[in-house]
Amino acid sequence: MQPALEIVDLQKVYKGGFHALKGINLTVNQGDFFALLGPNGAGKSTTIGVITSLVNKTSGRVNVYGCDIDTELEAAKSHIGLVPQEFNFNQFETLTRILVNQAGYYGVDRTLALQRAEKYLRQLELWDKRDTPARMLSGGMKRRLMIARALMHEPKMLILDEPTAGVDIELRRSMWEFLQELNQQGITIILTTHYLEEAEMLCRNIGIIDGGVIVENTSMKALLATLDVETFVLDITPTEKTLALNGFVSRLIDDHTLEVDVKKSQGLNPVFAALTEQNIQVLSMRNKSNRLEELFVRLVNGTNSADANNTSTTNTDNSKETN
Amino acid sequence: MSSSTNLIALKSILYKETHRFMRIWVQTLVPPAITISLYFVIFGSLIGSRIGEMGGFDYMAFIVPGLIMMSVITNSYSNVASSFFSAKWQRNVEEMLVAPVPNWVIVAGYVGGGMARGLLVGLIVTFIALFFTDIQVHNPWVIAITVALTSATFSLGGLINAVFAKSFDDISIIPTFVLTPLTYLGGVFYSISLLPEFWQGVSQLNPVVYMVNAFRYGFLGISDVSLTVAFSVLGFFIVSMWAVAMYLINKGIGLRS
Numbered sequence: 001m002q003p004a005l006e007i008v009d010l011q012k013v014y015k016g017g018f019h020a021l022k023g024i025n026l027t028v029n030q031g032d033f034f035a036l037l038g039p040n041g042a043g044k045s046t047t048i049g050v051i052t053s054l055v056n057k058t059s060g061r062v063n064v065y066g067c068d069i070d071t072e073l074e075a076a077k078s079h080i081g082l083v084p085q086e087f088n089f090n091q092f093e094t095l096t097r098i099l100v101n102q103a104g105y106y107g108v109d110r111t112l113a114l115q116r117a118e119k120y121l122r123q124l125e126l127w128d129k130r131d132t133p134a135r136m137l138s139g140g141m142k143r144r145l146m147i148a149r150a151l152m153h154e155p156k157m158l159i160l161d162e163p164t165a166g167v168d169i170e171l172r173r174s175m176w177e178f179l180q181e182l183n184q185q186g187i188t189i190i191l192t193t194h195y196l197e198e199a200e201m202l203c204r205n206i207g208i209i210d211g212g213v214i215v216e217n218t219s220m221k222a223l224l225a226t227l228d229v230e231t232f233v234l235d236i237t238p239t240e241k242t243l244a245l246n247g248f249v250s251r252l253i254d255d256h257t258l259e260v261d262v263k264k265s266q267g268l269n270p271v272f273a274a275l276t277e278q279n280i281q282v283l284s285m286r287n288k289s290n291r292l293e294e295l296f297v298r299l300v301n302g303t304n305s306a307d308a309n310n311t312s313t314t315n316t317d318n319s320k321e322t323n
Numbered sequence: 324m325s326s327s328t329n330l331i332a333l334k335s336i337l338y339k340e341t342h343r344f345m346r347i348w349v350q351t352l353v354p355p356a357i358t359i360s361l362y363f364v365i366f367g368s369l370i371g372s373r374i375g376e377m378g379g380f381d382y383m384a385f386i387v388p389g390l391i392m393m394s395v396i397t398n399s400y401s402n403v404a405s406s407f408f409s410a411k412w413q414r415n416v417e418e419m420l421v422a423p424v425p426n427w428v429i430v431a432g433y434v435g436g437g438m439a440r441g442l443l444v445g446l447i448v449t450f451i452a453l454f455f456t457d458i459q460v461h462n463p464w465v466i467a468i469t470v471a472l473t474s475a476t477f478s479l480g481g482l483i484n485a486v487f488a489k490s491f492d493d494i495s496i497i498p499t500f501v502l503t504p505l506t507y508l509g510g511v512f513y514s515i516s517l518l519p520e521f522w523q524g525v526s527q528l529n530p531v532v533y534m535v536n537a538f539r540y541g542f543l544g545i546s547d548v549s550l551t552v553a554f555s556v557l558g559f560f561i562v563s564m565w566a567v568a569m570y571l572i573n574k575g576i577g578l579r580s
Contacts, residue, residue, distance in 0.1 A: 014580065052421045055580050074423035082421050088414035097342070104335025105422035107328025149418075 340436025437478030
């Protein structure tokens, strides 16, 4: 089966000489839920821009469902639905008109477009706003409008560039459910996001881009399996004394908060045992950060931020570190 | 895309463009009606009655074709310039750029929208003119072809302006400093045969002279220039401006980075 997206040695040099993409190679399979992550300015939006023909590439090859964008651009475009990062609809038009016009650009006749507009506006809980000018919508509604617009021609591949930026958590979760439903229907989804929890929860495969190159391209499971150290935050009964946790790097953040770096091979039992011995009760526990976030920081910085072998102590104004 | 899907895309752009200027009719249709009414009152009735005849017709009848054409030119141009630039500025032009719409459909759609407004304003102005003078028609085909080609030419001009524009100021510079002088000096208010020989020669470099005179011929049967030359000039401008507009959109100038 041909891939949904195949990018080979993609280069982009902007006017002025900025080398945004330095040979991107990426394959996304049909039906995948793929995360394209990277820090600001890494090249994510430029890559998406080239795929959707909003940015002219300097060199390289891009195939969308087997259609080369150099030779079969219109066919390639018809497979893609784009939800861009910035609101880019006519703020003065009503929602229905925005959707029906967009469908028209893809050759969907008006009768069918009106049916689809109703379907997606209802699914995305915008039906009551169908005759409202887009500028009157809240930020979350505008994001959902852009998703509805991208679906009007029923594309095989949906590209979402930070679709949940600035969206409250309740709405974000409902958008996740909607995207998962679309993916289950067979739509390939490529997602960029700064919420790494979102990427970890939704995506099966991941590409991390930094400085215009792909620094990691693997399955989410395989990537998370490489995380050998996790940092846990323990809420403990208040203590003033220095805690001894032999074999662990730990930091007493305040008198009732302890951070402990735990290697996969170590497990948490020795931590609990050592604290119990010192008459310290663990009241609750959580991960300091999302697991993907720890890996992401490590990959884009080129350093292991939670290196368990590093047992040096550092004191800051707000923390006391013990070993 | 097939021709049927291209047709749907073209209709969508035309519908969007027509709906845009109809939605803001107070800004797009009323001002030219008021402006032209003032021209009729001041230049036609008040001053025109003292001027007497021009080209064998009373002054009001003489200036009506030119004033209609002036409205068509201004509105065709400004409709496309402001609409396309707004689409760039709000970035909703990307809705079309990411879709499989051929570039010629985008250009034709915007030009069609500009023509729709230009011709509608032309009809409104013609209707208003009926309150001030009788309008005779010498050759309706010349009227229809001239006004359609002129409207298309200036719609293309508005599109080219919008492609290069980086701010709203940039879409008012050309109308103010180029379009208005060309129109006022294009024989709307006078016959260029009244000018000294040197200025008659200079006027022949002004394309609006040919458009206004061909249009006036359609109404009154008089013209300062040959109809063949006028249509040749119109043909040259429409073909060359279409080529320029297509080149700019194909290259993505001002649209793609």
